[in-house]
Amino acid sequence: MIKNIVITGTSRGIGYELVALFTNVGHNVLALSRNEVPISGLNISNCQCMPCDITNDDDLKKVSDFLKNDWKRVDVLINNSGYLVNKPFEKLKREDFQEAYDVNVFGAAAMTQTVLPFMKKDGHVVNISSMGGVQGSAKFPGLAAYSSSKGALITLTEVLAEEYKETGPAFNVLALGAVQTEMLEEAFPGYKAPLTAKEMGKYIMDFALKGNQFYNGKVLQVSNSTP
Template sequence: MSKTAIVIGASRGIGKEIVAQLSIQGIETFGFARSLEDQDEENIHYRTIDLTSSSLKEDLIRLTSEISQIDYLINNAGQIVVKPFLELSKEDILSCYQVNVMSVMEVIQVCLPKMKAGGHIVNISSIGGFQGSVKFPGLSAYSTSKAALVSLTELLAEEFKETGISINCLCLGAVQTEMLETAFPGYKAPHSAKEMASYICDFTINAGKYMHGKIIPVSNSTP
């Protein structure tokens, strides 16, 4: 039986490439984002979702009702705000925390009951949220929310350790996408979205057997 994957944040950047690469491997792949229209192709199912919606949990339950079993869940969506700390509004902070942490909690609450032993949840954090990494001004809302995602991974790994479902977190370094251009205009990243997606797909499919509750820095540059 073919495997099923859910990719949150699938409309562009790394997530778009993850969907393409998983589906090529015969994995039935559901990609979610705001700017995607509901559409079905061979092995790919795009669904519209807004992770900031007050009806997020109901929307997730409705959109996953057609899926009987989830093998892989990749929480890849991300929201960045680049602003000096003293200028951050409550909305700036909330938008980062809603997309980068709180929505991940609701996605996992809805998806985990559809997973079984051997399943793998991969949370995509940032090297900026990895303890002891180099930090940058203007990223306090974003990077603290990514640090919370790291912590969430460790907590859920403990809470669900008897299920056989692996939960790990990748803390990415710079990848050439719209988000990187927002954070570091003009900076040339060492990796394309396609290259990083290839690593993430391989990790998702193969590393769950060997790792659980691990926080892994995936970076060879600063930033």
């Protein structure tokens, strides 16, 4: 069955790979990112590209209008957008925390509110978090704003799964370990991750399509390192 998939943060990294993976197997994708150029340049017939800042209400309204007029139904929402700042704690400004939470928490919540009216009981919302947001996992200096916001996204997912457990959709969150992306390179120059963005994208795609049959309200740690 062909599904309608909404993905945020598609201009690079995992989000970019997800667009190709889903469309290659025939699903319809609405690709959302502040910079639509990388995806729109691919000219994929079953992909709609839309410039969208998930922290901007006007942009969210455009997404809602498109879904109402063109799709009517959304099967999967992947909240993949992320904002990372790497600074020593004493140098972090209020604005650094605000931007991290605006994208990683408030933006994800607002996008979910935008898409929910178009989702049925068998729909699946997949939030992309980080191992840095998981209680008891290894933490890294400089990531106070990023990791704490990703921890908030995990809790938000658990709460929404409970709130919508009778009506659907299902809500799950993937806490990713290190993946070789532009964001990782910016945060940790020179670090080589064990997984490529495409490899992680394949896992996320499979989970987004089937994971709601087995999980709801769960945080899955997708990392081959410990703790």
